Amino acid sequence: MNIVFYGGGNIAQAFIEGLINSGYKKNNIFYIDRNLKNKNKLKKLKIKSLNNKESLQIDLFILAVKPKDAIHAYKDILKNYRNPKIVSFVAGIRTNKYKHINKKVEFLRAMPNTSSKFNLGITAIYNSSFKKSNLLKVINIFKKVGIVMQLEKESKIDTFTGIIGSGPAYFFYLLKIYEKKLLTLCNGNKKEVNAIIVNLMKGV
Numbered sequence: 001m002n003i004v005f006y007g008g009g010n011i012a013q014a015f016i017e018g019l020i021n022s023g024y025k026k027n028n029i030f031y032i033d034r035n036l037k038n039k040n041k042l043k044k045l046k047i048k049s050l051n052n053k054e055s056l057q058i059d060l061f062i063l064a065v066k067p068k069d070a071i072h073a074y075k076d077i078l079k080n081y082r083n084p085k086i087v088s089f090v091a092g093i094r095t096n097k098y099k100h101i102n103k104k105v106e107f108l109r110a111m112p113n114t115s116s117k118f119n120l121g122i123t124a125i126y127n128s129s130f131k132k133s134n135l136l137k138v139i140n141i142f143k144k145v146g147i148v149m150q151l152e153k154e155s156k157i158d159t160f161t162g163i164i165g166s167g168p169a170y171f172f173y174l175l176k177i178y179e180k181k182l183l184t185l186c187n188g189n190k191k192e193v194n195a196i197i198v199n200l201m202k203g204v
């Protein structure tokens with residue numbers, strides 16, 4: 001399947017790295033981006049930029065731009081590609097807003113997290129109009145970078161984003177507090193503190 005990431009920033013790069021780790025062929029991954037820093041990062045990963053004139057069969061677009069850029073990017077895809085299938089990673093913009101622009105597009109929302117980079121991701125999916133066979137293909141791609149959860153209600157994506165999307169940050173915040181207290185207990189011995197924290201986590 002040829003996948004195009006529209007927006008090649010943080011989450012696209014994490015997802016792409018996870019895909020590559022899982023054995024997904026780099027030749028089947030493309031991106032559209034304007035940011036030089038992100039372009040260079042993707043170049044390092046040997047991922048090609050999509051040339052608009054390319055007569056490539058694109059099986060899936062992944063919308064991975066910031067919310068403020070999402071509608072423009074969505075319209076740009078509709079303008080330049082016939083019958084695109086679009087997955088939106090964008091937080092906060094509900095399906096209706098896209099559907100309002102075009103009802104016929106196969107569209108779903110997915111919310112991954114950056115742990116996808118290490119194939120330990122958790123992705124929530126809310127399907128709106130993907131046909132069953134295409135939905136299964138998308139789920140199989142997402143499973144390559146971690147666990148997939150299908151949500152039956154769109155509003156659950158917001159809860160998911162708060163708990164799982166920001167999950168690693170909460171977790172590290174808690175670990176920082178533990179580390180600080182333990183450093184006092186262990187007279188600043190970092191090695192000992194690390195060993196204690198690892199044992200604590202393993203024992204849970």
Ligand SMILES: NC(=O)c1ccc[n+]([C@@H]2O[C@H](COP(=O)([O-])OP(=O)(O)OC[C@H]3O[C@@H](n4cnc5c(N)ncnc54)[C@H](OP(=O)(O)O)[C@@H]3O)[C@@H](O)[C@H]2O)c1
Pocket residue numbers: 006007008009010011012032033034035038063064065066067069072073089090091092111112113114165
């Ligand atoms: N980061 C996460 O952990 C995470 C997790 C789940 C979902 N998401 C969602 O994923 C989306 C992307 O987040 P991110 O953190 O990856 O953002 P990001 O790092 O800013 O990446 C977005 C990229 O898209 C480019 N872009 C935007 N509009 C464009 C256009 N019209 N043409 C070409 N390139 C364009 C941006 O370029 P410029 O920098 O020049 O604007 C930027 O390089 C957000 O909507 C967010 O809600 C993020």
